[in-house]
Amino acid sequence: MRRRGLSFWAQLAFTLLLCAFLVTPIILSMLAGVTANYFVGLKSGLTLRWVEEVWRLYADTIFLSLRIAFACLGCTLLLGVPAAYALARRQGPAARLAEELLMMPVAVPGLATALALIVTYGGVGDLRSSWLFILIGHVLFTLPFMVRSVLAVMTSVDLRTLEEAAASLGAGFARRFFGVVLPNCASGILAGSLMVLTLSVGEFNLTWLLHTPMTKTLPVGLADSYASLRIEVGSAYTLVFFLMIVPSLILLQALARRARSNP
Amino acid sequence: MSLRDASSLLPPLRRGGRGRVRSGGRDLPLLAGMIAPAAAVFGAFFLLPLARLFAIGGGGAEGWAAYATILTDAGHRDGLIATVLLSAAVTAATLAASTVAGLFLVRHRFPGHALLVAMLTFPLAFPGVVVGFMVIMLAGRQGLLGTITQALFGGKLVFAYSMAGLFLGYLYFSIPRVILTVMAAAEKLDPRLEEAARSLGATRAQLVAHVILPALKPALLSAGALCFATAMGAFGTAFTLATRINVLPMIIYTEFTLQANLATAAALSLVLGLVTWAVLAAARSFAGSSVAAAG
Numbered sequence: 184m185r186r187r188g189l190s191f192w193a194q195l196a197f198t199l200l201l202c203a204f205l206v207t208p209i210i211l212s213m214l215a216g217v218t219a220n221y222f223v224g225l226k227s228g229l230t231l232r233w234v235e236e237v238w239r240l241y242a243d244t245i246f247l248s249l250r251i252a253f254a255c256l257g258c259t260l261l262l263g264v265p266a267a268y269a270l271a272r273r274q275g276p277a278a279r280l281a282e283e284l285l286m287m288p289v290a291v292p293g294l295a296t297a298l299a300l301i302v303t304y305g306g307v308g309d310l311r312s313s314w315l316f317i318l319i320g321h322v323l324f325t326l327p328f329m330v331r332s333v334l335a336v337m338t339s340v341d342l343r344t345l346e347e348a349a350a351s352l353g354a355g356f357a358r359r360f361f362g363v364v365l366p367n368c369a370s371g372i373l374a375g376s377l378m379v380l381t382l383s384v385g386e387f388n389l390t391w392l393l394h395t396p397m398t399k400t401l402p403v404g405l406a407d408s409y410a411s412l413r414i415e416v417g418s419a420y421t422l423v424f425f426l427m428i429v430p431s432l433i434l435l436q437a438l439a440r441r442a443r444s445n446p
Numbered sequence: 447m448s449l450r451d452a453s454s455l456l457p458p459l460r461r462g463g464r465g466r467v468r469s470g471g472r473d474l475p476l477l478a479g480m481i482a483p484a485a486a487v488f489g490a491f492f493l494l495p496l497a498r499l500f501a502i503g504g505g506g507a508e509g510w511a512a513y514a515t516i517l518t519d520a521g522h523r524d525g526l527i528a529t530v531l532l533s534a535a536v537t538a539a540t541l542a543a544s545t546v547a548g549l550f551l552v553r554h555r556f557p558g559h560a561l562l563v564a565m566l567t568f569p570l571a572f573p574g575v576v577v578g579f580m581v582i583m584l585a586g587r588q589g590l591l592g593t594i595t596q597a598l599f600g601g602k603l604v605f606a607y608s609m610a611g612l613f614l615g616y617l618y619f620s621i622p623r624v625i626l627t628v629m630a631a632a633e634k635l636d637p638r639l640e641e642a643a644r645s646l647g648a649t650r651a652q653l654v655a656h657v658i659l660p661a662l663k664p665a666l667l668s669a670g671a672l673c674f675a676t677a678m679g680a681f682g683t684a685f686t687l688a689t690r691i692n693v694l695p696m697i698i699y700t701e702f703t704l705q706a707n708l709a710t711a712a713a714l715s716l717v718l719g720l721v722t723w724a725v726l727a728a729a730r731s732f733a734g735s736s737v738a739a740a741g
Contacts, residue, residue, distance in 0.1 A: 190650070194550040201547050202565050205618065208580035209569070211590060221588060262487060265480035272477050281481065288492060290723045292679030294698050295715035299495030302502055302708070319491050326484065356476060385573035387682040392702075402682075406575045409686050414588055421579055432571060436564060 213425065215418035233419035237408075241420060244404035245427075247314060251400060252383040255321040259379050262322070263329035264372060268364060270330070271337035285330055288323045293388025296323060301392065314398045320389040325382050329375040336371030337364075374438050377431040384427055401427075499712045506709020513713045522697060522714065528609070529694040533677035536613060537670050540620040545666065548628030549658070563629075570622040574615075574682020581606045581615040581687060607688040615683040620673045631665030632658075671729030675722040694718055 216234065220227040266285070270278050288296060300320060305311045345367060349359045365372070387402040394403050401424060408417045504510040516522045551563055569577070585591050585606040595603040605611055635658065643657045659666075681695040694714065702711035 191554065194546060195554075195556075197543075198547040198550050198562065198566075201543055201621065202562060204584075205569050205621065206565050207590065208583035208618075211583045212579065215583070262484040266484035269477040269481035272473065281485070284493075285484065285488060287723070290675065290726050291496075291719040292681070292695065292715065292722060294679070294681055294695055295496070295499065295719040296492070298702065298708075298712060298715055299499040300491065302712070303495035303498045304491075322487065323492050326488070330484075356473075381571045385571060385576070387573045387575050387685075388679075391681070391685070402573050402575050405579070406682070406686060409575065409579055409582070414582075417579060418583075421576060424576065428571060432568065435571075436567065 209425070212418045212421050215415055216422035217419070218415060221415050221418070233415045234422065236416055237420045237423055240416075241401075241404045241408070244399045244401045245423065247398065248384050248401035249427075251314060251318050251321055252380050254318050255325055255383040256376055256379050258318070258322045259326050259329040260372070260376070263326050263375070264333055264365075267330045267333035267337060268360070271334055271342065282330075282334075286327045289327045293320075293324070293386075294392065296320065297389045297392035300389075312395050312397060317390055317393045317398055317400065320393050321383045321386055324386060324389060325379040328378045328382060332375030332378060333368055333371040336368040340367050342367070370438065370442075374435065377435050377438075381428050381431045381435070385424075496716075500716060503709055503713035503716055506707070506713075508709065512709050513717060515710065516714060516717050521692075522694075525692050525694050525697045528692055529678055532609060532613060532616070532693065533674045536616040536620060536677045537674045539613075539617055540624050540673050541666055541670050543617075544621055544624035544628050544669075545662070548625045549632055551625075552629050552632040566625055567622045569618065570626070572619070574619070574680055574684075575686045577615050577619045578683040578686025580618055581611050581683070585611055585614060607691075609691060611687050612684055612691055612693070615687065616677045616680065619680075619683065620676065624669045624673060627665050627669040628662065631662050635661050667729050667732060671725050675725050678725070679718060679722050 214225065215221045217229050217231065218225055218227060219230045219232070270282050297320060300316070301311075304316070304319075310316050342364065345363050346359050349363045354362065385402055386400075387406065390400050390403055391406065394400060399407070405417070405420055405424065408420050503512055506512050508515065511518075516526055547566065551559065551566075569580075572580070583589055585604060587602075587604055587606075589604065589606060592602040592604050595601060606614075639657055639661070640653060643653050648656070679695060681699065684691050684693055684696050685699070695718070698711050698714045698718065701707045701714065
């Protein structure tokens with residue numbers, strides 16, 4: 184092994200400091216969520232009291248967030264995968280423009296999108312007070328991620344040769360799409376799906392304006408608890424949120440590592 | 447800020463790669479049919495509402511002049527200046543910190559390396575409200591820094607509920623994604639360039655200034671633009687920390703909810719959206735296609 188100079192240790196120290204900046208508050212908040220009295224500290228004992236209180240106060244926000252996230256996943260799969268396929272098959276200015284437009288909800292701040300939805304559809308029937316109103320916002324915001332994930336894989340596998348081979352064997356379009364195209368971009372669909380679920384569960388910008396007292400999602404409840412309840416309850420609620428997104432974050436990191444190791 | 451700004455998570459696209467199927471016109475109706483549902487939803491729930499919002503922005507008491515209040519109204523102008531300065535400061539700090547750490551992680555392997563990378567990129571998908579809470583945990587009334595300074599100096603350091611807290615929050619939010627971009631770009635650097643520079647007697651500083659940084663420039667430009675755009679439009683963190691922080695998203699929110707001034711809120715949010723989108727588009731055209739490749 185090469186001898187490490189002073190510069191190595193300085194850079195390592197800096198990187199560790201950065202890591203501490205990111206990780207320390209996560210650990211602190213997780214501890215605070217199970218500490219009897221955070222002001223007194225850990226010596227006040229560990230308890231699940233705050234988690235129970237979160238469950239009592241906010242269980243419905245957790246279920247609503249899960250319902251919206253999975254409905255959003257269904258919508259983005261149905262809308263996004265065929266759209267990505269069409270974009271992968273067509274080159275040229277029209278396809279580029281369509282792609283650019285579809286990415287816009289990521290660039291435009293959520294406040295603007297939410298205001299636009301409210302002024303346009305806020306008065307239509309019961310839509311404003313329905314969870315579907317939030318779902319619409321989430322689908323708009325997450326669709327670009329599904330399209331880009333799938334498109335990235337579709338442009339890196341040799342779809343044309345595969346499809347031509349299948350066509351020469353007499354496979355019709357439906358057979359080619361479901362039997363050849365979809366299995367070959369499974370990794371992109373999986374990554375896109377995890378991304379959509381994670382983003383939907385944590386979406387706040389749009390949701391804060393779109394929600395009503397009857398349709399509170401998890402992040403809306405989080406903001407609520409940070410503002411008005413003791414730090415232990417906010418922490419316990421954050422802990423519940425972490426537990427919900429950690430599995431998909433770990434899977435996403437594993438997928439990214441695999442993609443890096445065999446490009 | 448929220449995950450809305452997570453576009454750095456979008457995977458890179460390789461334009462015109464070998465996978466592109468050059469289709470004949472035969473499949474055109476079929477392909478049009480496949481993109482039609484997404485296009486319909488997008489048109490009905492995004493383009494149409496934005497057009498409506500644009501009309502409402504010009505339909506208030508001030509008329510189309512509402513679009514100019516971002517410059518003519520002193521409060522709005524101050525908010526805009528504060529937002530731009532904050533976003534620029536966050537971008538500069540994030541780029542500097544992430545480049546040092548990202549380059550270090552790519553160029554050295556040591557025990558615990560994978561764990562360190564995982565921890566540095568873990569907060570990638572945290573929503574703005576949670577990031578705000580993380581800042582409160584560090585620098586809030588019951589925060590770590592307050593406790594430490596209390597014990598050491600007898601005075602409590604609390605700055606979470608101010609511009610400084612917002613700066614810390616945006617830094618927290620941006621570092622993971624910029625580190626990922628820097629690492630992806632640094633892994634593609636050609637080691638031969640560095641060897642050549644070394645063999646010509648370049649010092650370490652010269653190497654960084656003339657070989658490494660220029661090669662990373664497109665990635666840094668695109669990551670910086672995203673970071674800036676994110677900080678401009680961010681809402682959740684400011685909302686969690688304090689409603690009194692005078693940044694543009696909070697001004698829009700206040701106009702809409704407390705003052706019920708829909709026209710002004712509409713005009714301001716569209717201007718903000720336009721600025722954000724323009725920054726991203728400008729970075730893309732300056733850095734060329736490599737911005738897409740850098741993610």
